Amino acid sequence: MELVVIGSSNVDLVITLPKIPAIGETVLGGKSAMIFGGKGANQAVTAIRSGGDVAFITKLGIDIFGENTKAHFLREGFPEKYILKDQHEATGIAQIFVSAKGENSIAVAPGANMHLLPADIQPFEAEIKKAKLVLAQLEIPIETVEYIAAFAARNQVKFILNPAPAQTLSDALLKNTWLLTPNETEAEILTGIKITGTDTAEKAAELLLQKGVQHVIITMGENGCLLHDRSGTVHYKAYREKAVDTTAAGDVFNGVLAVAITKGFSFANAIETASAAAAISVTRHGAQSSIPYQDEIEEYLASAKNT
Known part of the structure; x- marks a missing residue:
């Protein structure tokens, strides 16, 4: 495997309602949906759909949500041996209420995600040693990430x-960390510097380099992203699309970026490809339902270059 993604898997249970229920109130709702999510899973699915050679190490519960999620991962093409099961904890669940005004209320039970421990990773150390890249997020225990x-x-x-x-x-x-990819809010929490534009983003990125990170990409939504490392600073513009749902756009960016790097792309080309994939995703509803495939990304890039 060239890319190993290690992270969370959730099932999002979404109910649309006229309004968000108050404490003790029952509100009859409209549509409900079960959607596969979790930042780790979103990035892993993105990576495999964009043509990556990917292993996804994650942990599910022994329940109906875990069985459905595992079946979904196998359909996507992930090797089964990396999909772990916890004997005591349930699969991660997010209960999401969405009002007619677009407001939401979310409760998350991380379940098995928070029991993905270093001991679970150790059996796969030989594979990880051979990989070109490892990608992780922070919806699993920090001790595991470290x-x-x-x-x-x-x-x-x-x-x-x-x-x-x-x-x-x-x-x-x-x-x-070889490459850190915070958004503006995350960069501010990491550095204490409020991101108001490219100047402040560069200051935050420089502080992260001083702490030992080799490369920093700060994503700034419709304002693109900023790459900063010892060779300098480059600001990349975003592809502009009318967004209908920005859910998982950051995960799509990270998944495609990682695959492009394993394929030997320069940072400039990797960011261009990842930005195109993210632009496609915001035109679609949902998390993993919005993730494009490799041919769609290539078509989008070709079309963008011809306009």
Whole structure:
């Protein structure tokens, strides 16, 4: 495997309602949906759909949600041996209420995700050593992320961390990170610098480099992204599309970016490809339902170059 993604898997249970229920209130709703999610899963599915050679290490519960999720992963083409099961914890669940006004209320039970521990990763160390890249996020225990980063660094495997959901990180973890990909909010939490434009984004990225990260890409939504490393700073514009749902756009960017790097793309070409994929995703509803395939990304890029 050229790319190993390690992270969370959730099932999102979505109910649309006239309004969000108050405490003690029952509101009869409209449509309901069960949607596959979790940042790790979103990025892994993106990576495999964009033509990556991908293993996804994740942990599910022994329940109907876990069985459905595993079947979904096998259909996507992931090797089964990396899809772990927890004997005691349920599959991660997010219960989402969406009002007619577009407001939402979300409750998350991480379940088996928070029991993906270093001991679960150790049986796959030989495969990880052979990988070109490891990609992780922060919906699994931080001790596991730190273990993975340190192992990758010892074995000269490039480690990408998408630091989401936002939280502070140890200097040791940052020193073992080859590429960090925060959004504006996450960069502010990591550095204390409020991102108001490319100037402040560069200052935040420089501070992260001083902490030991080799490369930083700060994503800024419709304002594109900023790449900063010891060779300099480059601001890349975003492809502009009318967004109907930005769910998982950041995950799509990270998944495609990782695959492009394993294929030997320069940062410029990898970011261009990842930005195109993210632009496609915001024109579609849902998380994994919005993720494009390789041929769609290639067609989009070809069309963009001809306009």
